[in-house]
Amino acid sequence: MFDQDHIAEAIAWRHDLHRHPELGFEEHRTSEMIAGLLTDWGWRVHRGLAGTGVVAQMGQGAPVIGLRADIDALPIVEATGAAHASTLPGKMHACGHDGHTAMLLLAARQIAAEGVETGTITLIFQPAEESDGGARVMIEQGLFSQFPCDKVFGIHNWPGVAPGRFVARDDKMMAAFSVFDIEILGKGGHGAMPEQSDGVIAAAGRTAAALQEIPARALSPLEPGVVSVTQIHSGSAYNVCPDRAVVSGTCRWFGAEAGDIIEDRLRRVASAEAAAQGCTANIDYQRRYPATINTAPEAALAREVAADMGLDTSMVGPSMASEDFAFMLNEVPGAYLWLGAAREGENPGLHSAKFDFNDAVLPAGAEFWVRLARRATQG
Structure with a gap:
């Protein structure tokens, strides 16, 4: 041609x-x-x-x-x-x-x-x-x-x-996709005395693990869905328990209901894991593309x-x-x-x-x- x-x-x-x-x-x-x-x-x-x-x-x-x-x-x-x-x-x-x-x-x-x-x-x-x-x-x-x-x-x-x-x-x-940033805030302290600080790092780690289980536990096996934690940022020294961590990533889905379920479960999981460690979670969740x-x-x-x-x-x-x-x-x-x-x-x-x-x-x-x-x- x-x-x-x-x-x-x-x-x-x-x-x-x-x-x-x-x-x-x-x-x-x-x-x-x-x-x-x-x-x-x-x-x-x-x-x-x-x-x-x-x-x-x-x-x-x-x-x-x-x-x-x-x-x-x-x-x-x-x-x-x-x-x-x-x-x-x-x-x-x-x-x-x-x-x-x-x-x-x-x-x-x-x-x-x-x-x-x-x-x-x-x-x-x-x-x-x-x-x-x-x-x-x-x-x-x-x-x-x-x-x-x-x-x-x-x-x-x-x-x-x-x-x-x-x-x-x-x-x-x-698929449709979203991005999220979860800011986990708590009291920091000395690494040798963790009981005097909140579990910011523990909350971040548990949140990251729990989020990636959402599709398997919240969606039907016949409904595609993905939650991927792609970033964790926290701390600056070996002997300091930080007062802040950020867990970030992306979610993917096809059906509108699946998208709503993923977002709702993500918000509940992040808040609960933070609270369990004496922390609070600020969640920025943005749906980008359908x-x-x-x-x-x-x-x-x-x-x-x-x-x-x-x-x-x-x-x-x-x-x-x-x-x-x-x-x-x-x-x-x-x-x-x-x-x-x-x-x-x-x-x-x-x-x-x-x-x-x-x-x-x-x-x-x-x-x-x-x-x-x-x-x-x-x-």
């Missing part, structure tokens, strides 16, 4: 983005590059939603299909050793958003060359997917009121699935397009990871899709300091976008 020079150029865009990663809501260089290319190809370009978001349209009238790519990087020190490694210490594209952007740009170039005969294609280049909810902000600032869509789709490269496979489930794709749930007709459409390309569309289970494309699916029918991107040999996972997007799957991802755009705008 694509000229080999265009594929090579798309890979070069990807490598350039990888060298210059930008964190959520800071993607100014990335946004400038995207907008410039799209303008050159004749797309109607709008900038400014969520600060660095770019929306572009071609065609007119209904139906309107939205195609979304995320553009932000992560605060990770890169360890790939690649020639195109990050030039910005402490920032890297460890999730493949550089590849997602390049795939959609390559598709946009091809769509512009072919023209859009019926309907409207809307490209959504979204900032701040990694925990900051850029999709939510774009929607709050008028994404779907200014650019109404009949269907919306997003692709993520998936290193846990081999190239040549494409996953579009009819319902659950990725579950990513595909609508069945749109998932089926995606599988049909992928099958026509010769891709294997057999199913795999949902992931307990999370994705802010969920906010878009709460507003518009659509589907979130996984493009198999595993590497031979060492195959670092998403968010690894050694992860690098697999350029070999870039043309397939872009071809899928072009074919889907054609199919969906035919009504």
Whole structure:
């Protein structure tokens, strides 16, 4: 479908983005590059939603299909050793958003060359997917009121699935998630006289252990749920019983009731464990993203397009990871899709300091976008 020079150029865009990663809501260089290319190809370009978001349209009238790519990087020190490694210490594209952007740009170039005969294609280049909810902000600032869509789709490269496979489930794709910080406060004292202080450290340790048992004890075995304690901070000396500890982590779930149960049980467990050691617990619990749930007709459409390309569309289970494309699916029918991107040999996972997007799957991802755009705008 694509000229080999265009594929090579798309890979070069990807490598350039990888060298210059930008964190959520800071993607100014990335946004400038995207907008410039799209303008050159004749797309109607709008900038400014969520600060660095770019929306572009071609065609007119209904139906309107939205195609979304995320553009932000992560605060990770890169360890790939690649020639195109990050030039910005402490920032890297460890999730493949550089590849997602390049795939959609390559598709946009091809769509512009072919023209859009019926309907409207809307490209959504979204900032701040990694925990900051850029999709939510774009929607709050008028994404779907200014650019109404009949269907919306997003692709993520998936290193846990081999190239040549494409996953579009009819319902659950990725979990909802929250983060929590539990501040445990009590009286500190000398390490040699613990009876004169409260059990801040004991409360933190017992809380951490008890929280991770919540899904097993509070949810049905048939209901997915995860509570992971990922941080414990306390103390500064060998001989001091501290007066403060912080236990932090994340929760994941699909069903609304499961989310309520996890939060309620977390609050009760933390308060009870703190009280048992003479302490108090201040709990900051923030629900970040809803579950990513595909609508069945749109998932089926995606599988049909992928099958026509010769891709294997057999199913795999949902992931307990999370994705802010969920906010878009709460507003518009659509589907979130996984493009198999595993590497031979060492195959670092998403968010690894050694992860690098697999350029070999870039043309397939872009071809899928072009074919889907054609199919969906035919009504």
